[in-house]
Amino acid sequence: MAPARAKKHLFLNYKGGTGKTSVSTAYGYYLAGKGKRVLMVDLDAQAHLTACLNEESVYHEKSLYSVIVKGEDIRNIIVDTSLPNLKLVPSSIALSSLELPLFRMPLREFRLRKALKNAEREYDYIIIDSAPSIGLMSLNAILASDEILVPLLADFLSFHGLKILLETLASIEKDFSYYLGRIHIFLNRYNPDYAICRECEEAVRRFYPENLLKTVVRESQEIMNASSEGKSLFELYPDSKVAEDIKNLVHEVNGGEL
Amino acid sequence: MKKKFEDNVASQMPKTKSEEPTLPWKIDESDLAKIDSESQDYKDLAQGAPPLKTRPVFLIALVLAIFAAALFMVASIAIENDRIKIGISEKEKEAAILQVNLDKAAAEKTTLEHNASQLEKRVNDLSAQKELFTAVLESLTKKEDVIPAETTSSQVPPSEILPSQVPPSEKQEKRE
Numbered sequence: 001m002a003p004a005r006a007k008k009h010l011f012l013n014y015k016g017g018t019g020k021t022s023v024s025t026a027y028g029y030y031l032a033g034k035g036k037r038v039l040m041v042d043l044d045a046q047a048h049l050t051a052c053l054n055e056e057s058v059y060h061e062k063s064l065y066s067v068i069v070k071g072e073d074i075r076n077i078i079v080d081t082s083l084p085n086l087k088l089v090p091s092s093i094a095l096s097s098l099e100l101p102l103f104r105m106p107l108r109e110f111r112l113r114k115a116l117k118n119a120e121r122e123y124d125y126i127i128i129d130s131a132p133s134i135g136l137m138s139l140n141a142i143l144a145s146d147e148i149l150v151p152l153l154a155d156f157l158s159f160h161g162l163k164i165l166l167e168t169l170a171s172i173e174k175d176f177s178y179y180l181g182r183i184h185i186f187l188n189r190y191n192p193d194y195a196i197c198r199e200c201e202e203a204v205r206r207f208y209p210e211n212l213l214k215t216v217v218r219e220s221q222e223i224m225n226a227s228s229e230g231k232s233l234f235e236l237y238p239d240s241k242v243a244e245d246i247k248n249l250v251h252e253v254n255g256g257e258l
Numbered sequence: 259m260k261k262k263f264e265d266n267v268a269s270q271m272p273k274t275k276s277e278e279p280t281l282p283w284k285i286d287e288s289d290l291a292k293i294d295s296e297s298q299d300y301k302d303l304a305q306g307a308p309p310l311k312t313r314p315v316f317l318i319a320l321v322l323a324i325f326a327a328a329l330f331m332v333a334s335i336a337i338e339n340d341r342i343k344i345g346i347s348e349k350e351k352e353a354a355i356l357q358v359n360l361d362k363a364a365a366e367k368t369t370l371e372h373n374a375s376q377l378e379k380r381v382n383d384l385s386a387q388k389e390l391f392t393a394v395l396e397s398l399t400k401k402e403d404v405i406p407a408e409t410t411s412s413q414v415p416p417s418e419i420l421p422s423q424v425p426p427s428e429k430q431e432k433r434e
Contacts, residue, residue, distance in 0.1 A: 106297045110290055156261055166268035179275045203263035208271075 006039065006123040008116065009253070010145035014168070015161035016132035019151045019188040022227045023217060025052040026246045027149075028127045029232040032086035036124040039078065041116075042091035043141055044131040050090040053081045054230030065094055067115045068140075069101045074115045075122075082232070087123075099136045109176070112140035134168060142172060147181040149253065151188040151217070152204065154197035159204070166208075184253055186213040215248040 011024040021044070032038045042049035043064070066072040078087045102108050116126060130141045142148065150165065152158050162185065173179055185208055191197050204212050217223075220242035226233040233243055 107290065107293055114290065114294065156263065156266075159263055160266045163266050163268045166272065167270050169272040170268070170270035173272050173274075180272050181275055183272060183274060199263065207264075207267045 003121045004124075006037075006116075006120040006126045007147070007254075008120070008126045008128065008145045010128045010130060010141050010148050011151065012130050012138070012142065012148050012165070013150050013152070013158075013161065014132055014134055014138075014165055015153075015158055018132075018153050018158060019217070019223075020132070021048040021052060021129050022223050023151050023188060023246065023249070024127050024129045024149075025049060025227060026223060026233045026243075027250055028086060028125070029083070029234055030246055030250050031125050031127075032083045033232070033234055035085070037085045037087075037122065039087045039089065039119060039123045039126045040081075041089040041126060041128040043095070043112075043128060043137050044091055045093055045096035046131070047091040047093070047095075048227075049129040050088065050092070052227045052230055053086075053088050063092055063094055064089060064115075065098050068098060068111045069105070074119050078119070095137070102136050102140075108136060109139050109143055112137070113144035116144055139172065142169065142180065143176065143178060145181060147253065148183045150183065150185045150211075152185055152200075154187050154190050154194070154200040156196065156200065159200055162204075162208075183211050184213050185211045186249060187216045189219040190216045191219045213249065213252050215245060215252045217245040217249060218242060 009027075011020040011027075013020055024040070028038050028040045040049060040053065062072060062077045064074075064077065067074045067077060074089060077089060079090055081088050102111065105111065107114070120126065128141050128145060130138050148169070150162065152162055166183075169180060169183065185204060187197075187201055187204070190201070201216070218241055220240065222237040222240040223233055223242045223246075226236050229236065233240070233246065237243055
């Protein structure tokens with residue numbers, strides 16, 4: 001019997017600075033720590049996920065560019081990390097020039113999905129960290145994923161950005177006749193002392209009740225420190241509140257499958 | 259003025275797979291594989307040989323196809339032309355038949371008019387004859403009333419008129 005395909009989870013928000021990379025890194029680390037085979041995919045040309053996993057200084061001859069444009073096998077560009085069952089598809093600034101050749105390719109919106117097919121039988125989870133932009137690579141990521149996680153800062157501008165994101169996802173479904181997987185919205189860097197945070201939480205609960213996760217990732221320094229050190233949050237601060245939040249997040253998204 | 263959250267709610271929500279209908283047009287993995295293999299086949303074909311120079315068969319087939327298409331077009335035009343000509347001649351025939359029928363009808367009408375005028379003349383003649391006969395009959399009727407009174411008074415003496423010879427008018431006068 002063929003091994004099961006990996007579950008592809010995408011961390012997506014067109015607004016920058018919402019914590020996609022920090023949370024997706026911690027998310028991937030936790031799953032790997034639970035014994036799952038995890039592949040992290042960095043789609044951001046800023047390569048922040050790559051930096052969080054301490055691979056930014058390493059020169060990689062091949063990148064997603066060769067995979068997407070030239071049809072190279074994605075397994076040829078996967079690199080190891082500090083954890084044995086946590087692998088990475090690294091990014092670099094070269095990724096910023098990917099959209100132009102991609103634009104002229106057939107099935108240009110499905111190239112990433114096709115590329116991941118080569119690897120999805122070898123992993124339990126593929127975690128994709130997308131760039132904060134509405135572009136062809138972002139569209140590739142959306143159409144490649146099974147579930148979408150939207151980290152949301154608890155303020156008005158993020159709430160407005162969420163409106164744009166959800167409407168864009170709705171139009172993608174319509175344009176491609178393709179129904180997306182579940183969409184999970186969770187509040188990140190939440191501070192209950194701020195009235196605006198409480199108002200935002202109330203608004204999300206009121207208008208998007210089916211998509212809002214109960215778990216809230218609170219504001220913390222630990223997750224920022226872990227990102228800056230390129231190490232796992234669970235290695236540096238295993239008993240922190242934010243570590244607990246990430247665990248709850250993983251369990252809430254995956255339910256009893258974990 | 260503070261912005262309101264309720265004014266910034268998404269007007270459309272993605273339906274997600276929970277509401278996905280089971281319709282045949284959904285993009286399938288096999289559809290993607292098929293499109294991709296066709297794309298790959300084309301790539302392989304394009305990569306192998308330089309275009310046109312070493313493919314005389316394709317060139318000849320192309321030229322023949324163009325020639326056949328041109329021939330087909332000319333033949334179609336010629337057939338269409340003949341069909342139109344036949345159509346025109348048939349229409350002309352029908353027009354000639356209609357013209358003949360029209361002429362016949364006109365001649366018939368002239369004959370009928372002539373007959374009608376003749377009949378009218380005859381009717382007038384007969385009417386005139388009728389009037390004449392009527393006048394004659396009237397005049398004859400008047401003469402019968404007048405002539406028997408003149409004949410008895412001038413020709414036969416009164417003493418010799420037998421009772422049977424007395425005209426009824428005189429008999430009647432006597433009786434009175």
